[in-house]
Amino acid sequence: xxxxxxxxxxxxxxxxxxxxxxxxxxxxxxxxxxxxxxxxxxxxxxxxxxxxxxxxxxxxxxxxxxxxxxxxxxxxxxxxxxxxxxxxxxxxxxxxxxxxxxxxxxxxxxxxxxxxxxxxxxxxxxxxxxxxxxxxxxxxxxxxxxxxxxxxxxxxxxxxxxxxxxxxxxxxxxxxxxxxxxxxxxxxxxxxxxxxxxxxxxxxxxxxxxxxxxxxxxxxxxxxxxxxxxxxxxxxxxxxxxxxxxxxxxxxxxxxxxxxxxxxxxxxxxxxxxxxxxxxxxxxxxxxxxxxxxxxxxxxxxxxxxxxxxxxxxxxxxxxxxxxxxxxxxxxxxxxxxxxxxxxxxxxxxxxxxxxxxxxxxxxxxxxxxxxxxxxxxxxxxxxxxxxxxxxxxxxxxxxxxxxxxxxxxxxxxxxxxxxxxxxxxxxxxxxxxxxxxxxxxxxxxxxxxxxxxxxxxxxxxxxxxxxxxxxxxxxxxxxxxxxxxxxxxxxxxxxxxxxxxxxxxxxxxxxxxxxxxxxxxxxxxxxxxxxxx
Amino acid sequence: xxxxxxxxxxxxxxxxxxxxxxxxxxxxxxxxxxxxxxxxxxxxxxxxxxxxxxxxxxxxxxxxxxxxxxxxxxxxxxxxxxxxxxxxxxxxxxxxxxxxxxxxxxxxxxxxxxxxxxxxxxxxxxxxxxxxxxxxxxxxxxxxxxxxxxxxxxxxxxxxxxxxxxxxxxxxxxxxxxxxxxxxxxxxxxxxxxxxxxxxxxxxxxxxxxxxxxxxxxxxxxxxxxxxxxxxxxxxx
Numbered sequence: 001x002x003x004x005x006x007x008x009x010x011x012x013x014x015x016x017x018x019x020x021x022x023x024x025x026x027x028x029x030x031x032x033x034x035x036x037x038x039x040x041x042x043x044x045x046x047x048x049x050x051x052x053x054x055x056x057x058x059x060x061x062x063x064x065x066x067x068x069x070x071x072x073x074x075x076x077x078x079x080x081x082x083x084x085x086x087x088x089x090x091x092x093x094x095x096x097x098x099x100x101x102x103x104x105x106x107x108x109x110x111x112x113x114x115x116x117x118x119x120x121x122x123x124x125x126x127x128x129x130x131x132x133x134x135x136x137x138x139x140x141x142x143x144x145x146x147x148x149x150x151x152x153x154x155x156x157x158x159x160x161x162x163x164x165x166x167x168x169x170x171x172x173x174x175x176x177x178x179x180x181x182x183x184x185x186x187x188x189x190x191x192x193x194x195x196x197x198x199x200x201x202x203x204x205x206x207x208x209x210x211x212x213x214x215x216x217x218x219x220x221x222x223x224x225x226x227x228x229x230x231x232x233x234x235x236x237x238x239x240x241x242x243x244x245x246x247x248x249x250x251x252x253x254x255x256x257x258x259x260x261x262x263x264x265x266x267x268x269x270x271x272x273x274x275x276x277x278x279x280x281x282x283x284x285x286x287x288x289x290x291x292x293x294x295x296x297x298x299x300x301x302x303x304x305x306x307x308x309x310x311x312x313x314x315x316x317x318x319x320x321x322x323x324x325x326x327x328x329x330x331x332x333x334x335x336x337x338x339x340x341x342x343x344x345x346x347x348x349x350x351x352x353x354x355x356x357x358x359x360x361x362x363x364x365x366x367x368x369x370x371x372x373x374x375x376x377x378x379x380x381x382x383x384x385x386x387x388x389x390x391x392x393x394x395x396x397x398x399x400x401x402x403x404x405x406x407x408x409x410x411x412x413x414x415x416x417x418x419x420x421x422x423x424x425x426x427x428x429x430x431x432x433x434x435x436x437x438x439x440x441x442x443x444x445x446x447x448x449x450x451x452x453x454x455x456x457x458x459x460x461x462x463x464x465x466x467x468x469x470x471x472x473x474x475x476x477x478x479x480x481x482x483x484x485x486x487x488x489x490x491x492x493x494x495x496x497x498x499x500x501x502x503x504x505x506x507x508x509x510x511x512x513x514x515x516x517x518x519x520x521x522x523x524x525x526x527x528x529x530x531x532x533x534x
Numbered sequence: 535x536x537x538x539x540x541x542x543x544x545x546x547x548x549x550x551x552x553x554x555x556x557x558x559x560x561x562x563x564x565x566x567x568x569x570x571x572x573x574x575x576x577x578x579x580x581x582x583x584x585x586x587x588x589x590x591x592x593x594x595x596x597x598x599x600x601x602x603x604x605x606x607x608x609x610x611x612x613x614x615x616x617x618x619x620x621x622x623x624x625x626x627x628x629x630x631x632x633x634x635x636x637x638x639x640x641x642x643x644x645x646x647x648x649x650x651x652x653x654x655x656x657x658x659x660x661x662x663x664x665x666x667x668x669x670x671x672x673x674x675x676x677x678x679x680x681x682x683x684x685x686x687x688x689x690x691x692x693x694x695x696x697x698x699x700x701x702x703x704x705x706x707x708x709x710x711x712x713x714x715x716x717x718x719x720x721x722x723x724x725x726x727x728x729x730x731x732x733x734x735x736x737x738x739x740x741x742x743x744x745x746x747x748x749x750x751x752x753x754x755x756x757x758x759x760x761x762x763x764x765x766x767x768x769x770x771x
Contacts (some may be wrong), residue, residue, distance in 0.1 A: 037611075110769050200606070224562070281662060282624070282661035282662060283661060284626060284657060284659070284660040284661040285661075286644065286648070288626045288630075288660070288661055289626060289629075289630065289640070289643055289644050289647055290630055290640075291630070291638070291639070291643060292630075293633060293634070294634055294635060294637070296632050297630070297634035297635065298580075300631075300770075301620070301623075301631055304620070304622050304623055304627075305620070305622055307616065307622075308622030350767045381619055382618040383619075383620060384620065385584060385614055386618075386619070386620065388582075388583070388584045389582050389584055389607065389611075389612040389614075390607060390632065390635045390636075391603075391604045391605070391606075391607035391608040391635065391636065392635055393604055481565060532586065532603065533585075533586045
């Protein structure tokens with residue numbers, strides 16, 4: 001039975017990534033190998049950068065005999081990244097699959113269903129954890145005092161760490177889902193819980209480099225303090241240096257926590273998976289029948305689709321939170337920012353100009369995290385027939401999807417730029433350039449994301465995560481959306497002596513405009529045809 | 535009203551619909567019957583402009599579905615066999631959305647929503663989320679949304695599945711009424727008794743090929759439609 005369930009899960013993954021088999025060529029990506037190559041390439045790039053990060057930490061700790069502390073720091077980083085990567089989607093993966101009723105109607109114990117779904121979460125956790133742990137281990141093998149046991153335990157610890165992440169993610173997903181069944185305003189509560197969780201995680205993430213520096217600077221004191229009370233925390237680190245007891249403690253703790261999470265999820269699986277909130281009954285009035293313009297109707301429909309799904313909001317709209325937060329943070333830290341720029345300005349004459357470009361690129365980078373458009377076609381899923389059967393030009397549908405993205409992203413972006421304008425005391429022409437630059441960038445990244453999603457849509461998902469998270473287009477769009485502002489910023493560091501920020505931004509506005517026009521030409525031609533044939 | 539000329543749709547090497555030709559006149563209820571996988575849904579989806587086809591042409595009121603899909607869709611409506619409606623909307627929000635797309639005036643949409651809402655006993659539930667609707671209620675809402683712009687041609691894929699006997703009876707009456715007012719209906723069904731009683735004309739499709747079509751009398755003669763259908767199925771095997 002377990003084999004059958006695992007096979008079904010594999011079929012699902014295969015269908016999702018490779019299409020419906022030989023007979024269903026329509027759903028078969030034209031070049032699946034290309035997707036894998038791209039994924040592996042990006043994965044390797046991140047690994048290389050993590051190797052250098054490991055080198056920075058390890059070169060301070062390993063020669064001092066604190067290799068166990070080195071592993072403790074790297075393990076904490078891997079754990080945090082794993083949690084960030086998987087916790088938001090775990091509830092969806094565990095409880096909100098479309099085949100819940102089908103599976104529960106069969107003589108399959110819920111524990112088996114849970115087990116198989118936890119394996120999916122485990123794989124995701126492993127991908128995130130390994131991106132930090134593999135480079136960390138490789139660096140240790142180069143610089144550390146390697147023994148046979150340390151090699152074996154290091155490799156095994158990577159798999160155990162993924163179990164630990166899975167346990168925490170599943171427990172968090174279970175808790176959130178359980179709370180949601182007890183509450184009336186589920187969506188609001190889930191979003192708030194998600195925001196809270198993200199806030200906590202990012203608090204640690206933003207302070208990570210400061211904490212690491214502090215660990216490096218005070219390594220001996222921290223090591224002494226940890227030895228006193230934090231054995232469970234550094235036991236994994238000890239284990240990875242080859243210490244048997246530390247490794248066994250790590251293994252034991254993980255097994256117990258995984259067992260607790262598995263038990264908790266299994267115990268309430270049926271109740272949560274089949275839970276349906278009582279719908280609010282509203283009396284119908286003739287005044288509910290209202291006509292509006294087609295463009296308004298389409299925009300409203302897109303907005304409703306976005307607001308209807310917590311996963312959609314949390315995964316695709318996370319950048320909106322950051323955009324608003326960075327604006328608020330800039331207000332709070334206004335004096336500090338001005339002081340930093342003034343002190344840099346004393347040594348470097350173009351600090352003010354660079355600050356303008358950095359400010360607008362920072363908003364661009366965060367806007368790149370807004371992914372509403374790049375999964376909007378995939379999120380149509382089973383509803384796609386409605387649009388296709390109605391007399392609507394697909395290009396109008398694209399415009400509605402882009403409008404939703406631009407409006408939602410535009411408001412917090414405008415707020416942030418307004419704040420930056422005030423904080424940096426930007427001239428009016430530069431301020432206008434910042435606004436137009438950000439607006440054009442948002443439109444370009446939205447259009448590009450939509451084009452990618454049209455080229456490789458994922459309509460046959462069994463849970464929304466597949467369209468939102470396991471979607472290469474979303475990943476590529478996010479990566480490019482963040483990379484491009486960084487490149488623009490870096491280039492200006494070289495050009496600042498010869499070019500004012502206004503001219504520089506105007507040049508980029510022109511480039512964005514041309515690229516946007518080209519993408520829209522594609523959307524209006526080939527894109528239309530692709531959507532009609534989905 | 536509807537002219538299908540040599541329609542061919544292939545999935546890979548297999549022809550799901552193979553050089554199918556069919557003409558439907560205004561005022562006709564045209565039944566489309568065939569075994570599972572015979573090509574009924576593929577044909578209906580091609581006519582609805584959802585599925586691109588490989589060969590042939592489809593005209594609705596002389597408008598080519600291939601060349602002017604938007605214009606063709608403006609005068610027809612399509613109801614799939616298992617309509618996945620927007621369950622993130624309420625019933626009335628969905629109807630408003632469809633009416634907005636077709637540009638239905640406020641007065642017309644009001645009268646049609648109330649008329650069909652009362653007929654299908656759905657008016658009271660129109661402000662509830664579609665996610666709370668049963669399968670039958672969703673089917674009724676799909677029918678209402680199809681009728682809201684007073685289409686000239688309605689395509690229905692298994693329209694009676696999930697409907698209670700009263701709703702099925704009312705739908706049959708409505709179908710007749712639409713056709714009596716000059717509209718046309720092209721629908722697929724497995725319920726041969728319904729087809730026999732309701733349809734003016736019927737077409738039988740097997741393995742993508744039209745094997746018989748015409749008025750009910752022409753197709754079945756003195757026998758029952760079921761007998762003819764089973765006989766044709768056996769013959770070709």
